[in-house]
Amino acid sequence: MVALTLCTLCISPRPLSAVTGTPVPTPSRIPLSNAARNTTAPIVGGLPNVNVSDIPAPDYSKLPRDSAGRPIVAKVNGEAILLDEFTTQLRLTTPQPRNADNQQKLAVANVLSTHVLDTMITTRLMEQAARQAGIRVDDSEVTRTIAANNANMPAGRKMQDMALAAGMTIAEMHQQTRVSLLLDKVRDIATSTVVVLEEDIPTTAGLSADELNPTATVSRDQVTSAQLARILTEDQYVQEMRAAHIVLRCLDGATSSAEKQAREKAETVLGLLNSGFDFSKAARLYSQDGKTAANGGNLGWFTKGTNYPAFDDAAFALADGEISSVVRTPVGFHIIQGGPQHQGRLHTRTQQVKRDQALEKYKTDLKTHAEIERYL
Structure with a gap:
């Protein structure tokens, strides 16, 4: 059972809604030229992962326009999301062929356009909720975050340079950082009152690191607090680890040429x-995971069984600091650097699941009363 108060982040007179989404996407890290990135790291050429000739380019000519004549892709509670904002996010999210023309780039971006627009709607809804609740991010927080990110980057490789190389202005980079920090605050508040009760903790004996044993389930009415404490023995732990990865995206179903x-x-x-x-430097230069590349590919702590099986099998077989061979998953080719491993209690894992569920419930509750108009 989850105890969660949602009113803190509801907007009156009409609550907002959110479609399932992720924080503001960050650019996929296609390597810059030697001159642009001011480093001697070797270049590895970018590549398309789809056959762009098979994908029609999107038609934006019939989009409605705002009072200033600017095309609009969606409205969120009356607040417009402009085509310019949308195409910027497409460019930052989608790995592009280096030698593609503009039409080809639009075609590749079209593959992810629905997901990107969903993410932008989610972001706008949560921004609105934050404004209504009085949540804000100070300029000093933005400055500290950018400085911290720059400190973790290779010499000559700064967020400002990467933003300019991606076609963003410095002001846009600051705003994107501000929004990302704002969303973090909203998520923290939306899930801050999650409580894991005894009845939420899986009461299953014989749990391995890989799966629950369905033949050993203990019903809740048979378990007292003392028995529950005894059940949560070493067998009731899950395997967790830290790792970093570099991914070269190539979705299942890509052409054999793209796969090769x-x-x-x-x-x-x-x-x-x-x-x-250096692995972290290589991740910043070559990884096409927009969420982790800027942080050296760092995935943080994760539980065995939460990733693609091939990824988990390779990652959990690594010693701390060891680098895997190339691993294929449905999203691309990964290189994994192992980190420390330990066993985590099921209570911790259960709490994370409940927090995730609470956040999705928050978004769903807001969505029910939102006014969202999509034009794509």
Whole structure:
């Protein structure tokens, strides 16, 4: 059972809604030229993961316009999301072929357009909720965050340079950082009152790190507090680890040519790592995971069984600091650097699940009364 108060982040007179989404996406890290990035790291060429000739470019000509004549892709409680904002996020989210023309780039971006618009709607809704609740991010917080990120980057590689290379202005980079911090605050408040009760904790004996044993389930009415404490023995722990990864995106179903190119690129990066090149620097330069690349590919702590099986099998077999061979998952080719491992209590895992559920409930509750108009 989850105790969660939602009124803190509701907007009156009409609550907002959120579609399922993620924080503001950050750019996929396609390597810059040697001159642009001011480093001697070797170049690994970018590649398309889809056959752009098979995808029609989106038609934006019939979109409605605001009072200033600017095309609109959606309205969130009467607040417009402009086409310019949308295409900027598409460019930042979608890995692009280096030599593609504008039409091809639009075609590739079209594959992810629905997801990107969903994410932007979610972001706008949560921004509105934060404003109504008086939640804000100070300029000093933005400055500290950018400085901290810059400190973790290789020499000559700063957020400001990467923003300009991605076609963003410095002001846009600051605003994106501000929104990301704001969303973090909203999520923290929306899930801050989650409480895990005894009845929420899985009462299953014989739990391995991989799966629950369905034949050993203990019914809740048979378990007292003392018995519950005894049940949560070493068998009731889950395996957790920290790791970092570099991913070269190539979705299942890509052409054999794209598959071959992506694997070869991953093998090239692996060769650099095996020759002593720094993993976190390689992740910042070559990884196409927009969420983790800027942080050196750091995935943080995760539980075995929460990722693709091939990824989990490879990651949990690594020693701390060891680098895997190239691993194929449905989203692309990964190179994984192992980190420390430990066993975590089921209570901790249960609390995270409940927090995730609470956040989704918060978004769903807001969505019920929202006014969202989509034009794509």
